[in-house]
Amino acid sequence: MQHNTILIVDDSATSRLLFRANLPENFPYIVHEADSLESAMEKGLSIRPEVVVLDYNMPDQSGVEIARAMTKAGMSAQLVLFTANTQKYILDEAAAAGFVAVIEKPVTREKINDMLEKVSQCN
Amino acid sequence: MQLTPAQHDALSEIANIGASRSAKQLSLLLDDEIHLSVPEVAIVSVQELPGAIGVAVTDDVACVYQDMSGCLTGKGRLIFHTHESRILVQMLVGSVSVLSGISMQIYEHEAMKELGNIIISVCISAMTDMLGKTTRLSIPMYREGVFEEIMEEDSGNAGVLVMKTALTAGKRGISGALIITLSLPDIIDLLKSLDNFLAGYAGQQEKNEHGTSHSG
Numbered sequence: 001m002q003h004n005t006i007l008i009v010d011d012s013a014t015s016r017l018l019f020r021a022n023l024p025e026n027f028p029y030i031v032h033e034a035d036s037l038e039s040a041m042e043k044g045l046s047i048r049p050e051v052v053v054l055d056y057n058m059p060d061q062s063g064v065e066i067a068r069a070m071t072k073a074g075m076s077a078q079l080v081l082f083t084a085n086t087q088k089y090i091l092d093e094a095a096a097a098g099f100v101a102v103i104e105k106p107v108t109r110e111k112i113n114d115m116l117e118k119v120s121q122c123n
Numbered sequence: 124m125q126l127t128p129a130q131h132d133a134l135s136e137i138a139n140i141g142a143s144r145s146a147k148q149l150s151l152l153l154d155d156e157i158h159l160s161v162p163e164v165a166i167v168s169v170q171e172l173p174g175a176i177g178v179a180v181t182d183d184v185a186c187v188y189q190d191m192s193g194c195l196t197g198k199g200r201l202i203f204h205t206h207e208s209r210i211l212v213q214m215l216v217g218s219v220s221v222l223s224g225i226s227m228q229i230y231e232h233e234a235m236k237e238l239g240n241i242i243i244s245v246c247i248s249a250m251t252d253m254l255g256k257t258t259r260l261s262i263p264m265y266r267e268g269v270f271e272e273i274m275e276e277d278s279g280n281a282g283v284l285v286m287k288t289a290l291t292a293g294k295r296g297i298s299g300a301l302i303i304t305l306s307l308p309d310i311i312d313l314l315k316s317l318d319n320f321l322a323g324y325a326g327q328q329e330k331n332e333h334g335t336s337h338s339g
Contacts, residue, residue, distance in 0.1 A: 011161075012132055012135060012136040012139070013129070013132045014129075014132045014133040014135075014136040014321065015136050017321070017324050017325065017328060018136075018324055020328040020331065020332075021324040021325070021327035021328040021331065022327075023331050027331075057139060057143065057159070057161055058161065059161050083143065084139065084140040084141075084143035084144055084249075085143035085144075085146055085147060085159075086143075086147060087146060087147050087150045087156065087157065088150075089150075089156045105139075105140050105143070106140060106253060
């Protein structure tokens with residue numbers, strides 16, 4: 001049975017834990033995690049996720065920069081921004097890079113459900 | 124006081140959320156993009172504080188502070204080097220006609236209190252909300268002076284929670300630190316709350332994973 005996969009890219013283990021802990025029932029994706037550009041590329045190329053959720057504010061590259069690198073490497077996942085920093089310039093930057101949804105931190109089950117709805121609308 | 128890796132990560136994420144929300148509020152206030160670095164967090168002694176935030180004890184600093192009461196009792200302070208606080212004020216007030224030297228100074232102090240209030244209350248709220256705590260904050264106060272003198276009343280306190288970030292606005296960079304001085308019982312309580320917070324979510328994650336196939 002083929003499962004859809006989602007990759008969450010966030011340098012904070014706490015943030016990734018909160019994401020997993022707030023998954024709605026019957027979440028339709030298997031969740032994989034990455035904490036940097038390097039691990040995101042490795043996991044992304046290996047599992048080819050349908051959706052990639054990226055934190056914006058990370059130590060070496062922003063989530064948008066990582067998304068661009070993944071897209072350039074041939075990955076065609078739907079991109080979701082995961083951030084507390086929802087300033088307009090960041091949302092505009094993400095939209096320009098092809099992000100289809102934003103989950104504003106701190107994460108809740110409702111916000112993940114909203115994200116699922118937006119992602120399914122873009123399919 | 125050493126944080127465990129899990130506590131450090133959790134506090135960093137909480138600080139990130141607080142700083143990000145503050146940045147958004149500031150960007151609306153200053154009508155400008157605010158870029159901020161990933162916050163550094165630590166719990167240090169008052170003696171270790173200067174090194175932790177890159178300030179010498181004899182440096183002139185500007186400080187906005189608010190007293191905290193309730194579950195966490197202490198003081199939240201936002202500290203900038205004085206010359207950097209002038210940059211922040213200038214961003215807020217822009218080019219304002221100076222009525223008199225005294226009026227401008229009062230105006231600048233009010234502007235700093237407004238900016239400081241945003242950052243302190245948003246960051247502390249992010250922390251208390253996520254940890255399920257309630258803390259009351261006093262009205263913001265402003266003070267300039269030598270760092271050592273500003274921290275003098277806290278020399279007997281057990282520890283300081285440091286959240287340090289650098290922000291850039293309008294192509295000008297300034298570096299500030301939010302420091303929260305707490306008593307030893309409050310620090311212990313804070314760390315226990317962090318552990319409970321993480322344990323609660325780890326339990327929920329386990330429940331989710333046993334309910335359906337989520338892991339990879």
